[in-house]
């Protein structure tokens with residue numbers, strides 16, 4: 001986070017300005033300069049992650065002047081954001097950067113579902129170690145919420161599918177959360193689909209199948 005806030009992450013844009021990269025374009029969408037803001041917040045795959053997370057953040061490019069200014073919204077002294085959500089934001093940023101770097105190294109498309117699963121597991125582990133799960137009530141003033149945790153005793157399962165035109169590959173991801181918004185279980189799988197629509201249909205089908213694993217639980 002310190003590197004991102006200080007503007008010293010080694011994005012393509014930063015490397016290009018130091019004459020250490022042949023171009024400054026984002027390695028995934030190849031349509032924008034890969035700035036810290038683009039990489040962490042604005043590229044299509046990053047935006048899916050913010051929206052697909054329990055924070056359900058819709059990243060509006062018109063509201064992003066810099067990553068540091070965006071982040072200040074959440075950590076300012078008068079911010080209503082809980083410590084739990086701050087930890088979620090930090091973990092999401094870390095996992096986006098980590099996944100971005102591995103994907104660039106492997107010349108592969110990044111997997112938003114995997115970032116969500118890894119982040120949920122890391123945040124859960126962090127708060128378990130601290131033995132003090134804080135209040136996770138979220139303010140709709142900052143979080144333009146669409147996703148909400150289910151009522152007590154209910155497990156909520158969300159799914160998504162994605163198709164990469166460039167790689168001709170499709171994958172699905174499913175995540176289950178409890179009433180505190182905590183991660184319970186997640187799945188991801190490469191599937192045989194030739195469109196985003198078909199991959200989403202397969203995700204829904206798999207979600208219904210996997211829901212049976214929560215034997216006694218009430219599901220949403």
Ligand SMILES: [Zn+2]
Pocket residue numbers: 026027028029030031032038042043044
């Ligand atoms: Zn991009």
